Amino acid sequence: MNDRASNTHHVIGVDMGGTKILAALVDRSGKILAREKKRVEEHSVKAILGSVVEGVKAVCQQAGVKPDQVGGIGIGAPGTLDFERGAVLFAPNIHWRNVPLRALLEKEVGIKTFVDNDVNIGTLGEHTYGVGKGTQDAVGMFIGTGIGGGIILGGKLFYGFNKTAGEIGHMVLESGGPKCGCGNRGCLEALASRSAIARRIWRAIKKGKKTVVAGLVKKEQEIVSGVLAEAVRKRDRITIKSLEKAARYIGIAIGSLINVINPEMFILGGGVMEALGPMMLPLIRECARRNTFPQCFRGIKICAARLGDDAGVLGGAALAWERLKT
Amino acid sequence: MNDRASNTHHVIGVDMGGTKILAALVDRSGKILAREKKRVEEHSVKAILGSVVEGVKAVCQQAGVKPDQVGGIGIGAPGTLDFERGAVLFAPNIHWRNVPLRALLEKEVGIKTFVDNDVNIGTLGEHTYGVGKGTQDAVGMFIGTGIGGGIILGGKLFYGFNKTAGEIGHMVLESGGPKCGCGNRGCLEALASRSAIARRIWRAIKKGKKTVVAGLVKKEQEIVSGVLAEAVRKRDRITIKSLEKAARYIGIAIGSLINVINPEMFILGGGVMEALGPMMLPLIRECARRNTFPQCFRGIKICAARLGDDAGVLGGAALAWERLKT
Numbered sequence: 001m002n003d004r005a006s007n008t009h010h011v012i013g014v015d016m017g018g019t020k021i022l023a024a025l026v027d028r029s030g031k032i033l034a035r036e037k038k039r040v041e042e043h044s045v046k047a048i049l050g051s052v053v054e055g056v057k058a059v060c061q062q063a064g065v066k067p068d069q070v071g072g073i074g075i076g077a078p079g080t081l082d083f084e085r086g087a088v089l090f091a092p093n094i095h096w097r098n099v100p101l102r103a104l105l106e107k108e109v110g111i112k113t114f115v116d117n118d119v120n121i122g123t124l125g126e127h128t129y130g131v132g133k134g135t136q137d138a139v140g141m142f143i144g145t146g147i148g149g150g151i152i153l154g155g156k157l158f159y160g161f162n163k164t165a166g167e168i169g170h171m172v173l174e175s176g177g178p179k180c181g182c183g184n185r186g187c188l189e190a191l192a193s194r195s196a197i198a199r200r201i202w203r204a205i206k207k208g209k210k211t212v213v214a215g216l217v218k219k220e221q222e223i224v225s226g227v228l229a230e231a232v233r234k235r236d237r238i239t240i241k242s243l244e245k246a247a248r249y250i251g252i253a254i255g256s257l258i259n260v261i262n263p264e265m266f267i268l269g270g271g272v273m274e275a276l277g278p279m280m281l282p283l284i285r286e287c288a289r290r291n292t293f294p295q296c297f298r299g300i301k302i303c304a305a306r307l308g309d310d311a312g313v314l315g316g317a318a319l320a321w322e323r324l325k326t
Numbered sequence: 327m328n329d330r331a332s333n334t335h336h337v338i339g340v341d342m343g344g345t346k347i348l349a350a351l352v353d354r355s356g357k358i359l360a361r362e363k364k365r366v367e368e369h370s371v372k373a374i375l376g377s378v379v380e381g382v383k384a385v386c387q388q389a390g391v392k393p394d395q396v397g398g399i400g401i402g403a404p405g406t407l408d409f410e411r412g413a414v415l416f417a418p419n420i421h422w423r424n425v426p427l428r429a430l431l432e433k434e435v436g437i438k439t440f441v442d443n444d445v446n447i448g449t450l451g452e453h454t455y456g457v458g459k460g461t462q463d464a465v466g467m468f469i470g471t472g473i474g475g476g477i478i479l480g481g482k483l484f485y486g487f488n489k490t491a492g493e494i495g496h497m498v499l500e501s502g503g504p505k506c507g508c509g510n511r512g513c514l515e516a517l518a519s520r521s522a523i524a525r526r527i528w529r530a531i532k533k534g535k536k537t538v539v540a541g542l543v544k545k546e547q548e549i550v551s552g553v554l555a556e557a558v559r560k561r562d563r564i565t566i567k568s569l570e571k572a573a574r575y576i577g578i579a580i581g582s583l584i585n586v587i588n589p590e591m592f593i594l595g596g597g598v599m600e601a602l603g604p605m606m607l608p609l610i611r612e613c614a615r616r617n618t619f620p621q622c623f624r625g626i627k628i629c630a631a632r633l634g635d636d637a638g639v640l641g642g643a644a645l646a647w648e649r650l651k652t
Contacts, residue, residue: 164621175575248501252498259496260475262486
């Protein structure tokens with residue numbers, strides 16, 4: 001394995017998701033020199049790892065860089081991790097249990113590998129190369145099917161005692177409120193994720209309320225961000241009301257986090273934000289403001305993520321650069 | 327003014343409250359060599375500052391130490407602060423506005439002075455010399471008339487962008503819930519502070535419910551921690567129910583903080599905890615556990631503060647030692 005960390009000019013960032021794998025060869029300034037996308041057809045370790053290896057090799061080939069010239073790989077994985085071993089302990093959406101990802105990948109490609117979870121990596125990408133560039137303390141929130149988060153303090157990812165910090169989706173905002181996937185009630189995720197928004201709209205449809213969504217989907221799971229955006233364009237009242245409700249809860253959560261952590265910036269990404277950010281952000285900001293003291297709120301920025309799909313690969317690259325330094 | 331920071335053996339910690347002022351001469355190990363307590367009779371700047379100066383002089387005299395042998399004073403003040411100037415911007419409970427505390431005190435006693443807010447100072451005291459000794463990341467929660475908090479990250483007080491981090495009492499746990507003193511609704515403080523507990527009991531009394539508290543007080547404001555403890559000793563159902571409700575909300579807030587920040591320890595102090603900690607702590611812990619994932623909760627300690635009234639003066643001393651180092 002190579003250990004030319006200090007004089008390398010390239011690292012590779014990998015975003016390992018349940019539907020696709022993205023890999024990119026990145027230089028020190030965050031410039032993407034080559035990129036590759038692989039569809040994930042099945043969730044076995046062999047299939048996904050195979051696609052990651054292909055992605056890594058493809059970006060090297062495209063850029064004319066040999067694997068032994070690459071300083072490291074930073075990879076964002078879903079689920080809970082064992083950070084010591086760089087292993088995926090449990091990732092329900094790809095059905096992985098106890099997979100020693102770092103060891104397997106290092107063996108396959110011979111490049112030093114660093115593993116972190118996908119939301120930490122997304123936050124790090126936006127902080128290092130995106131909208132959060134230059135901030136000391138920032139909180140990333142990714143609003144999609146669920147709600148995940150990452151925390152940057154003093155310019156670095158913050159992990160906490162059990163290395164699980166950032167579970168922003170499971171702040172309780174309404175004790176005794178709607179049931180959350182985690183088994184608890186009233187979590188932010190149960191109130192403001194895409195699934196929560198879809199659930200409210202689906203319930204309205206079942207009650208016979210008039211909404212254009214009824215004509216766009218056949219079941220609740222089909223109410224994805226694109227459908228929501230389409231319904232908003234058609235000024236669908238039920239959809240707009242449900243999104244406004246979600247925005248208010250996100251604002252309340254941000255308000256609480258401003259009161260407690262007081263970070264310089266909130267970076268909002270994920271499918272819902274990408275599709276509906278311009279509509280939701282003003283309301284999110286207003287609710288956050290209303291839930292804080294003026295002296296706490298002053299100057300704090302609540303921004304849309306800027307890197308889109310590149311947040312993962314650039315975050316992976318940022319992780320690799322960061323770890324290679326130390 | 328002295329600047330023998332590096333070879334001094336003494337600092338003074340001051341806890342400046344609305345009812346009393348505590349001062350203590352403290353050595354590097356956190357040993358209190360002399361202490362003084364002054365009752366606060368009126369809230370003018372002159373009166374309170376006068377008592378602080380008397381306290382500082384008294385502890386020096388008691389220990390036979392000259393003021394110019396003292397390395398610094400660390401003082402915890404109520405209200406919002408201007409950290410740059412060491413000034414109290416607004417402290418409603420002592421009716422102070424824009425008082426340049428550091429400058430005034432340095433002029434009066436000729437000792438370098440460091441000002442922070444009382445809950446940060448209490449948290450720092452418990453972290454440096456009390457139950458939190460040796461932890462890297464800890465959260466202090468002080469439950470009294472209101473609920474205040476302080477955050478230690480990487481062994482140091484964490485301030486955030488506007489230097490207002492730690493406003494744990496204003497996390498929203500029940501959006502649309504009971505009105506809080508801050509103007510918002512459903513804050514932890516509106517659900518679990520001594521005032522919130524008293525309000526619930528008083529409402530029960532007004533409704534004609536049977537409770538021993540009715541015989542102990544004449545108005546809601548008299549339901550202080552001592553009265554609550556007395557009612558619990560008499561197994562008063564209404565009081566116990568209200569305290570259990572508060573404990574559950576505190577547990578939910580801690581659970582959310584475990585999910586988001588994942589600190590190693592929570593340190594619970596303040597009047598309510600001092601009087602009722604043994605009764606409330608098991609329920610607080612249980613609710614915190616139920617509101618987190620097992621892998622997030624593992625090993626995290628939820629403890630009663632240990633220093634009581636000394637947390638403030640020892641925290642002030644810790645602040646002075648810390649700042650003199652740098």
